[in-house]
Amino acid sequence: MNMDLPGTSRARTRLLLLVLLVPMAAVNLLAFIVPVVRLGMISFLESRSGGVLTDTFTLANYADFFTDHFSYQLVWNSLLMAFIVTLGTLICAYPIALFLHRVGPRWRNLLFVVTVSPLLVSSVVRTYGWMVILGNSGLINGLLQGIGLTEAPVRLMNNAFGVYVGMIEILIPYMALALIAGFGRLDAVYEEAAATLGANPFVRFRRIVFPLTMPGVLLGCLLCFVLAISSFITPKLLGGGRVFLLATEIYDQAVVQLEWTRAAATSVIVLAIFGLALALYSRLSQRYE
Known part of the structure; x- marks a missing residue:
């Protein structure tokens, strides 16, 4: 009988794991780590007119960012927008996710497909759809003027x-997916036990349902916050160039002004904000494990 030694078996297991990890590690290295490192290197270089990069090391790009009042306004606008969009998405998606968690298996799959079906349509197409709805001659203004509530169009976009409206609608499926994934600890038995002890629906939600679903809430908030603060096309189109954010400023610096080094420095600042958000998520998630 041919029997492998324990050491040989462990060596084969390590080799198999290595073989399985190499493709994923190579993709992450080439598609993420190398571009981020290159981005960081560019942020410390000088550039000439026309976007020509030099080999001169400088801290001027970061000095310009941290000494410019407009940069602080960009950070504040971006954080405020991401916070409001994340909160609005949570408020809209939480009842949907909770209903999907409680509905019977007969309808769950169908309703789940309906919930995530907007992801099948490009966010650009949905943004143009909101431009049609929110425009001065759009559906909402037409309805308001048709029933006599307003005489002139209400400014619902280019601000x-x-x-906020476009970003919340676009991110609702992402939040719903994250919430559903984090509802694993929610069991109807706990609510039934609280009901037998005299707890009303509001108390059951505040003391049992919401705390048990906090892992999904935190995951969804992290995902939507990152997607919101890095979003470009929706703020650019629905903001009409009047809403100044970090993502839109990076585009203007890189494409319009050809200031590649300044755009790289601003991008590194955005990555730092992502890191802070991830650290806050890790800190808060430890409380609810």
Whole structure:
């Protein structure tokens, strides 16, 4: 009988794991780590007019960012927009996710497909759809003027309001998916036990349902916050160039002004914000494990 030694078996297991990890590690290295490192290197270089990079090391790009009042306004606008969009998405998606968690298996799959079906349509197409709905001659203004509530069109886009509406609608499926994934600890038995002890629906939700679903809430908030603060096309179109955010400023610096080094420095600042958000998520998630 041919029997492998324990050491040989462990060596084969390590070799198999290595073989399985190499493709994923190579993809992450080439598609993420190398571009991020290159981005960081560019942020410390000088550039000439026309976007020509030099080999001169400088801290001027970061000095310009941290000494410019407009940069602080960009950070504040981006954080405020991401916070409002994340909160609005959570408020809209939480009842949907909770209903999907509680509905019977007969309808769950169908309703789940309906919930995530907007992901099958490009966010650009949905943004243009909101431009049609929120425009001065759009559906909402036409309805308001048709029933006599307003005489002139209400400005619903080319401002922060239009950006909030478009971003919330686009991110609702992502939040719903994250919430559903984090509802594993929610069991109807706990609610039934609280009901037998006299807890009303609001108390059951505040003391049992919401705390048990906090892992999904935190995951969904992290995902939507990152997607919101890095979003470009929806704020650009629905903001009409009047809503200034970090993502839109990076585009203008890189494409319009050809200031590649400044755009790289601003991108590194955005990555730092992502890191802070991830650290906050890790800190809060430890409380609810």
